[in-house]
Amino acid sequence: MMRSILLKNVVLDGRCQDVLISGNRFHQISSKIEATAERVIDGRGKLALIPPFYNLHSHAAMTLLRGYADDMELFTWLQKYIWPAEALLTHDDVYWGTKLALLEMIRSGTVFVNDMYWHQTASLDAVEEMGLRAAIGYMFICVPGGGVLESNRQANAELKERVSSCSSRIHLTYAPHAIYTVNQKALLEIAEEAKQDQAVLHIHAAETAREVEECQAEHSMTPIAYLDSLGMLGPKTVLAHCAHLTNEDIALISERGAVIAHNPVSNMKLCSGLFRFQAAWDAGCRIGIGTDGCASNNNLSMLEEMKFAALSAKVQSGEPTAGNDRQIFSAATRTGCSLFDMDGGEIAVGKLADALLVRLDHPQMLGDYNLTANLVYSADNSVIDTLICDGKILMEEGKIDGEQEILARNREICRKIAAVRPG
Structure with missing residues (x-):
């Protein structure tokens, strides 16, 4: 029945x-x-x-790093604190950290997350067990001067083995981290694989002024134009952050039908920049909303993210009519569904x-x-x-099965991480 x-x-x-x-x-x-x-x-x-809400960009298990490193710019934050801490996380840590994220998402009205993180099968198991929807990414970061990390290749192979047994609530993406962590050769290969699989591409793009400057110096074009030159812009592309877009970038994103995942809280907290929401909306860009991870947000509330998306649109443009409530609500509830063909x-x-x-x-x-x-x-x-x-x-009525076990397990993991935190 x-x-x-x-x-x-x-x-x-x-x-x-x-x-x-x-x-x-x-x-x-x-x-x-x-x-x-x-x-x-x-x-x-x-x-x-x-x-409900569809979170278009997050790193779910970074709940384990909430409050771990605050009040600093992106590259210092990543290189000195976040990446070293993430290197210590085990498969089991990511499983429980993802469960904590999903618990928080349920409480804040989110049913779907487009996730980019390590130990993907751990995240997959957590999502399947918690009953939510998610896109889990094949993760790619390159060794400086070399190819994709071997740990990435192994994790991606493990994820691929699980594809046939996934529920219909699970989607798989190709998730190269960024143009400054994945080389051109690898990006070209990833773009081709994603195209063959008809899968969504998920990448950080135009997040900081430094990223734009370095891309201009190396490739004589913006990050958006560079991605387009590699065949990576299309209706199945998610561009996370986009805090530094030229008019030409916006027109190109609109023309290609790519989706911008707007993360206003993280952008402001890391002082990365302000996304030009209204300019992109008026140009016909598809815009969704994401929370980013808890290490840079520091929560996963799409309600809070909607408010900051609306307010930042007004401050950035100088127009109180920018980012109106209907536009913002649509970005938080409909864009992710259309991108992932969820009805x-x-x-x-x-x-x-x-x-x-x-x-x-x-x-x-x-x-x-x-x-x-x-x-x-x-x-x-x-x-x-x-x-x-x-x-x-x-x-139902604010009650979620298994909540106390999830909280207890994550307290144990956070104590382990705290013991090796830089002073």
Whole structure:
């Protein structure tokens, strides 16, 4: 028998509705549904049903490095602190660190993460067990002056062996770290492999002024133009950060149909730069929102990220109308779905049953003139009551199975990391 959930008296598009979920799809939406279901949740007119969030760029297991190194620029942060710490992480560490990230994502209304990290099969296991959706990347970083790290090759081979047994909630990407850590020969090979597999390419791009300057000096073009020259820009490309784009870059990204993963909190915290959101939006660029990792954010709340995306768009452009609530909410809920061909991102019959129930009686949700504005500008994670992913309830009334074990395991791992932290 197909599992079913009946959501009664929930507010959808401003009206009190009943919504029936059958299997992993929305089956019926009506003012009154008389069907029986395995689970019934009565919103009593106090819970709004909305699409959940799709996090388009993150490094999930970096929850283990939250607060490990703060208040410094990107390259010092990476080279002195983050990369040495990551070299100590085991497969088991990444498994539990990813579970902690997924726990935080569930609490903050996220059902999908586009992840780029080490020990990918550990991340894969965590996602499968927690019931969320994810894109897991074949990771690529090159030895200085040489080829792709052998550890990357081994991990990628292990991930490839698991492809056939993955659930439909899992997507695989090709994830070269950046143009300054992966050489041209390797990038060309990666682009060809991704094309053959019809897979998404996921890369950091135009994140800092230094990256742009070094690319100009070496290749006489911007990072975006360089990636395009290698055949890496297209409708299945995710460009993370893009804090330094020329008008020509924006036009090229739009023309190629590539997706920009905007990470405003990380960009500001590392002082990397301000993404030109409104200019890119007006040029027709596809824009999604990501949190980056907890070492540079330092949380995974897409609600917080939406607010900073809106505010940074206004500050960067000098226009209070830039990054309006509807644009930002769409970037957080729909772009990732279209990129990964997930039939979701909206509450409609036949669509994937991914959804949030949000508390309308929460102080942050009053006044109730504009639900989208409240979600973008006012709400924090405490407004989220229930999360449904793929037709399964993963959190109800703020309760998540297995939470205490996840927290306890991560405390142990963090104590180990703290013992070797530079002074």
